[in-house]
Amino acid sequence: MNFTPTPGQKVLLLWGASVGEDILVDTVNTLREKVGQQGSVAVENIERLLVSCHAVSSFDVVLCGLPSPGAVTHPTEVLSEIARLLRPGGKLVLREPVTTEDINSEHKIRSSAKLASALKLSGFVDIGEPHEFPLPASQLSELKKELEIEEGTVSLMEVCARKPNFEVGSTIKLNFAKKGRSKSDENTSKIWTLSADDTLDEDVELIDSDQLLDEEDLKKPDPESLKASCDGAKKRKACKNCTCGLAEKLEQEKEPIPQSNTSACGNCYLGDAFRCASCPYLGMPAFKPGEKIVLNDRQLKADV
Template identity: 35%
Template sequence: MVSSYTAHQPGEHVLFTAPPTLNQDEFIKAKTLTQDQTGSTGSVAFEVLERVADAPYNNSSFNKIYSNTFSPSVSVHSPDMISCYLRTLKAGGQLELHEPVLLQDLSNTVSPITRKEQDVVSMLKLAGFINIEAITTPVSDDLLIAFFKLWGGNASRVEQGVTRLSGKFGVVSVSAQKPNYEVGQKFKLNFGKKKAPAPAAVWTINNDDDDDDDEMEDDEALLDEEDKIKPSQASLVRPDDCEMDGKRKACKNCVCGRADADNAGVVALDLTDDIADDEVIEVDPTPKKVGGCGSCALGDAFRCSTCPYLGMPAFNEGEKITLGGMFGQDDI
C-alpha cells in the first residue's frame, strides 16, 4: 500500500516532501524511478516538509503526493500541511504519508511524540480526505536509536531512552484520497416535487341505505313561493320621498343617512306618550352651568367642602336644622 513508487501513469505530476535530514541517494533513486514512469509529459517535484504550508503551488497541481516517506524521520504533519496537500491535489488524487506515533500511553515520561494512529487519521478526515487506510509498524531498537540521534540526544541519553521506550513507538503509513470534486465546485441538485397524498375521506354517505331516518332534507321544501320570487329593480331603488331636505322622520333602520343628519348636534327626547310620532322636542345638548348646590339635605355625598351641614346626617327639606358645637356659639 505504501512506498510504491512504481505505480505511476504517464503524464502524472508527483510531489515528494521530506525533512532536510533525508538520505540524498535514496531520494534520487525514488525520483529517477518515478520520472521514468511518468514520462516526458509528467513531472516530479520536491519540497522540504517544513515549508509545504507556504509553498507557492497552484491548486490541483499533482496527481500523487508522498509526504515524509523516507526513513528515518521524526517529522510530524500539521493541519496546515494536510490542508495544503488537499488543495494542491487534483480531484481523486492520492496522498501517502508516514509519521512516528505512540503505540501506547506513556506515564511519567516526557516524549517528543504524542500522537497515535487514530489522531493522524482523524486529522485527515477533518481536512476532507476520504478512503483513508492506515497501517502501523512497531519501531525496532535500531530505528529507535536513529530517532534519538535526530532528536539530538547524546550517547548516554540514547541508551537510556531506548531502554525505557523500546517497543512503545511505531510508524504509521497512511494512504488517503481527495474527493472527485474541487472545493467551490457547483452541482445542480434535483429536488423533485413529490405528489401530495390524496386527502383521506372524513365521512361518507351511503346512498344505498334504506333507513328513513338517514334521508336528507329536500332544500326546495324549505323555501316558500315568496322566497323564490326574484326582486325587481324598482324594489331595490331608494323611495322618492326619502330626501335629505324633507321633514319626514328617519326610518327605524335608516341607511340613507337621514338619521345621522337629524341627530347631529341635537338630542331627541320622547317625553310623553301623548306627543305625536312626528313631534320632536329639540334641546341643546351643551351642559348648562348650575349655580349653588341645594342638595345639602341628601347627605355629605351631595355637599360642598364649605357646606355648614358637612358631617351632619341627612334631613328632610324644610326641616329646621340647629347647628351644634362651635356653630351654636356666638363669636362675641
C-alpha cells in the first residue's frame, strides 16, 4: 500500500463479499496498530455503505478493496458517498480491477483512465497514477471468473486520491468593500490633475488645434454626395426626417395619376337632353352604360 495511516487517525475499511474472514481480521488488526489507541478503525461492507448511518466528515482515511483479491468495484454513487464521509483533506486509497481493453458496458469493470475520471467527477483531487498490485496467476484467474470476463487482460490497480480542503456545499463571503487609497494612488492622481494655481512649463510646446485640419477637411461637402445611394435594384426611400433633399426629389418624380372623365349626375348616357353644361359627353350620341363610344368621321371634323 502506497499510503499508511498515521497514529490518531480515524480509518474506514470497506470490504467486498468475497473476502475471507481471516484476511479481513488480519487487515483490521494491522490498521489498529498503525493508528494506535487514539485512533479508530471502522469496518463496513461496500454494498451496505449507502444505507449506513455514518456522519458527514467522520473519517481521515477511507480504504477500499484492500483485502485482496476481492473483486470490489466502486460505482459513482459509492465514490460520492465516500467523499461525503471524508473530512476536508482526507485520503482515499482504493484497489479495483481494471482492464486495458474495451469491454461491453454490461460489465462493471473499466479502464484505469475511466476510473480516474470517475474519481474527478465525484469531487476528488490530487489523483495519483494507478499502480498495479501484483497477484499470482491463480488469483487473477479467479478474479476474471468472479467478474465473468472470458477475454481481455485484467489487473488489480491501486489509486490514491484526496478530498479538497473544504466541505461539499460550503460557502465563503466575498468582501467587495473599497479599500483605502494608498499614498501611491494619491500621487498618481495628482500627476493627472491641474488646478488654476498650477503653472505650465514654458518649454513644453502646445499643438495648435487649427493645424490638425488641412484644406481638404475644411471644404464643404457636395450635397449630392450626402444623398442616399441607390443601386437601381432596390427602391429608394427617404428617411423620416430627411434633410438631404431626397424626399422632395422623390415627390417630384411621382407620376401624375391620370384623371378619368366621370359623370356627376350619372345620366350622361341618355343624351344631351339630360347632360349638364359641363358634361364631357356633350354633343355625343346616347349610349348604353359601359358601352365604348365610337365617333364617326363627321363628328371628328371641326366645324368651319
